[in-house]
Amino acid sequence: MPVKVLILEDNPVARSFLCRVVRESFSDANAITEAGDLETARKHIALAGGATGLHGVDPFKLILVDLELPDGNGMELLAELAHYPATKIVTTLYSDDDHLFPALQRGADGYLLKEDRFEVLVEELQKIVRGQPPLSPAIARRLLTHFRDSSLGDAQAPDSGLMRATGFTTSRPVPMEKLPDHERLTPRESEVLTYLSKGFTIKEIASLMGIKWFTVNDHIKSIYKKLNVSSRAEAAVLASKQGLV
Structure with missing residues (x-):
């Protein structure tokens, strides 16, 4: 079955460019849906399971989101899709903190600059397959600089799946108590964790x-x-100590 991808981009040339990037990045057959504004994107998402992707219809697995759109801001969609089962990547021209960190706080799993070369975007997008967050080089440098110089406390630091994935969270103790029954790993998850470790x-x-x-x-x-961890190393250590794998 083709992997469903949604590309939200109002510029037709940029949208075509991103389609080529997606097709080049993944060997899976891609079913790419294009949207030029928020209204169209929301209609496509409604047909693919709604904002939670749980209406019995095969949801999108990858969503590329432009920030500046003719009928609003892509961050609105990121907030609406907080619980949608897709990898959400911002694709924009803005590399400043005023756009970067709000996007991360709203759940972006990656942040790519459309001005980067085709080869760079393909390489970054392919990082999804390796379990790494796609980040344009300029964005990665900005994040490193910010967290090296920042004296912000936990309550002020940006919190998102991307921030945990990049390792820019403040250290926290790993819980050692047994997980509640409803948070135990499924057999499939245990198998994945075994391979990860x-x-x-x-x-x-x-x-x-x-x-x-x-x-x-x-x-x-x-x-x-379920394990309240942010890396495969943490997950493997905790699972081993708790006898989960």
Whole structure:
């Protein structure tokens, strides 16, 4: 089954460019849906399971979101899709803190600059398969500079899936108590965690398990949430100590 991708971009030339980037980035057959404004994007999302993706229809697995749109701001959509089961990547021309950090706070899983070269965008987008957040080089440098110089406390620091994935969170103790029954890993999640702890990439795990890499990515997100960790190393150590794998 093709991987469903939604590209929200009002500029037709840029939209075509991003379509080429997506097709070049992934070997899976892609079913790409294009939207030039928020209203159109919302209609497509409504047809693909609604804001939670739970209406029995195959949801989008990857969503590229432009920030400046003719009928609003892409951050509105990021906020609306907080619980939507997709990897959400901002694709924009803005590299300043006023756009970057609000996007991360609203749940962006990556941040790419459309001005980057085609090859750079492909390389960054492919990081999803390896379980890494896609970040344009300029954005990665900005994040490093910000967190090296920042003296912000936990309550003020940006919090998002991307921030946890990049390791820019303040250290916190790993809980050692047993998980409640409803938060125990499923057999499938335990299998994914076992492969993760052995150093396999998302793409390799997908091949070993005979499933799509987007599905593996969903399992990993669930594992991190249930174990309250932010990296595969933390997850593997905690799971081993708790006898989860």
